[in-house]
Amino acid sequence: MRQTVVTSILCFLLFSGVVSASEKEEEKKEKLPKCEHVDPYENLEGWLALKTPAERKCNHTTAKDDLSESEAKKTDWGIKSFAFDALSSEKLGPLRNVGKQAHKLCEEETYDASFSTSVVVIHHNEALSTILRMINGLIEFTPKSLLKEIVLYEDASEEDHVLTKHLEKYAKLKGLEDKLIIHRSEYRQGLIRAKVHASRLATGEVIVFMDSHCEVAERWLEPLLQPIKEDPKSIVLPVVDLINPVSFDYSSSMVAKSGFDWGLTFKWIYLPWEYFETPENNVKPFNSPAMPGGLLAMKREYFVELGEYDMGMEIWGSENIELSLKAWLCGGRVVVAPCSRVGHVFRMRRPYTSKPGMDTALYNAVRVAKTWLGDYEKNFFAAKPRGLKVVFGDISESIKVRDRLKCQDMKWFIENVYPELEPKVHDEL
Numbered sequence: 001m002r003q004t005v006v007t008s009i010l011c012f013l014l015f016s017g018v019v020s021a022s023e024k025e026e027e028k029k030e031k032l033p034k035c036e037h038v039d040p041y042e043n044l045e046g047w048l049a050l051k052t053p054a055e056r057k058c059n060h061t062t063a064k065d066d067l068s069e070s071e072a073k074k075t076d077w078g079i080k081s082f083a084f085d086a087l088s089s090e091k092l093g094p095l096r097n098v099g100k101q102a103h104k105l106c107e108e109e110t111y112d113a114s115f116s117t118s119v120v121v122i123h124h125n126e127a128l129s130t131i132l133r134m135i136n137g138l139i140e141f142t143p144k145s146l147l148k149e150i151v152l153y154e155d156a157s158e159e160d161h162v163l164t165k166h167l168e169k170y171a172k173l174k175g176l177e178d179k180l181i182i183h184r185s186e187y188r189q190g191l192i193r194a195k196v197h198a199s200r201l202a203t204g205e206v207i208v209f210m211d212s213h214c215e216v217a218e219r220w221l222e223p224l225l226q227p228i229k230e231d232p233k234s235i236v237l238p239v240v241d242l243i244n245p246v247s248f249d250y251s252s253s254m255v256a257k258s259g260f261d262w263g264l265t266f267k268w269i270y271l272p273w274e275y276f277e278t279p280e281n282n283v284k285p286f287n288s289p290a291m292p293g294g295l296l297a298m299k300r301e302y303f304v305e306l307g308e309y310d311m312g313m314e315i316w317g318s319e320n321i322e323l324s325l326k327a328w329l330c331g332g333r334v335v336v337a338p339c340s341r342v343g344h345v346f347r348m349r350r351p352y353t354s355k356p357g358m359d360t361a362l363y364n365a366v367r368v369a370k371t372w373l374g375d376y377e378k379n380f381f382a383a384k385p386r387g388l389k390v391v392f393g394d395i396s397e398s399i400k401v402r403d404r405l406k407c408q409d410m411k412w413f414i415e416n417v418y419p420e421l422e423p424k425v426h427d428e429l
């Protein structure tokens with residue numbers, strides 16, 4: 001999903017515009033003193049005791065020119081390791097309330113779905129401050145009766161970045177040993193297989209997959225559970241808000257559907273402005289042909305019924321398209337719940353290493369095309385001719401799922417779910 005990176009950069013650029021406008025306003029205001037820096041790796045208790053920058057009346061955003069030597073080192077290390085400013089994140093502290101991000105009509109909504117929920121988080125070379133702020137937010141902003149556990153699955157982080165020991169210490173300090181399932185894989189599974197392994201550790205009725213650098217807004221979970229109550233074969237997506245990788249400022253993003261092109265490359269589909277002029281459309285869940293992938297809620301047994309993710313896929317890429325197609329073609333649906341808001345740090349680049357000598361995104365996409373596109377695979381290979389040379393491995397497990405669930409074909413998908421995908425007139429199909 002190289003395009004996801006492009007999208008992230010675009011979002012980031014868009015967002016930078018917003019930042020500079022608000023910065024201009026801030027210039028007029030009195031300058032706040034810089035927040036003191038407590039390092040969570042060295043002093044976890046001290047860091048966990050920090051109040052928010054607003055309460056401390058200080059500025060957590062760091063600027064290169066006035067940093068101490070150790071702070072400058074931390075910033076460089078953060079950008080290199082995580083593609084965001086870990087110093088700003090550490091200064092921001094262990095918890096913040098990002099406020100009401102959803103449309104104000106969402107406040108009037110009532111929700112009565114009550115599934116025990118497991119939040120499943122894969123982390124690989126993640127910053128301690130961001131993952132802890134996420135966990136603290138989940139504990140703070142999720143009703144106790146709904147949050148069964150948080151599965152923290154460390155996918156073989158490199159030596160400097162192993163978090164498991166810090167997370168265990170955190171669980172102990174906060175008395176969260178029962179809520180947190182902390183697991184470390186010694187071998188790199190890659191995001192996709194790691195998600196499957198981690199989901200198997202979960203015991204809740206619903207699983208929520210979440211990236212390891214998110215922050216939830218108030219009342220984020222309830223709107224995700226409601227559509228599952230209405231139809232247990234639902235995959236429900238929150239609106240992904242933007243957390244700036246430099247300032248860590250939070251800003252709400254546009255409500256959009258997810259789609260893809262014939263190359264199976266993810267893309268956003270923006271809804272026309274008129275759509276939101278109808279008040280109830282601002283709160284009502286709506287169908288989405290696909291999903292960005294990092295954030296979703298679904299019944300755990302439904303995930304198993306759909307054959308989980310394709311375990312033959314490598315590292316990352318296309319698993320989101322695969323799961324979307326499986327859901328739609330095999331009797332389920334993918335919906336966006338606009339009242340659910342989760343912020344995500346849009347990193348400056350993807351800091352992962354891939355498999356050497358392998359285009360894992362293309363490899364995975366070919367597996368999806370071969371399993372799910374039927375005759376339409378022609379369109380895929382026209383968009384991705386290099387895919388023709390890919391030796392895509394054994395896809396028999398996915399085909400079994402397709403046959404067992406008597407799934408519809410791609411023609412049905414285009415006609416019923418995603419007419420915009422229709423081939424151009426000059427194509428044969």
Ligand SMILES: *[C@@H]1O[C@H](CO)[C@@H](O)[C@H](O)[C@H]1NC(C)=O
Binds near residue numbers: 023027030031032033
């Ligand atoms: C906070 O610090 C950043 C970086 O130095 C600066 O751009 C911003 O204007 C500061 N904001 C306030 C309110 O002092």
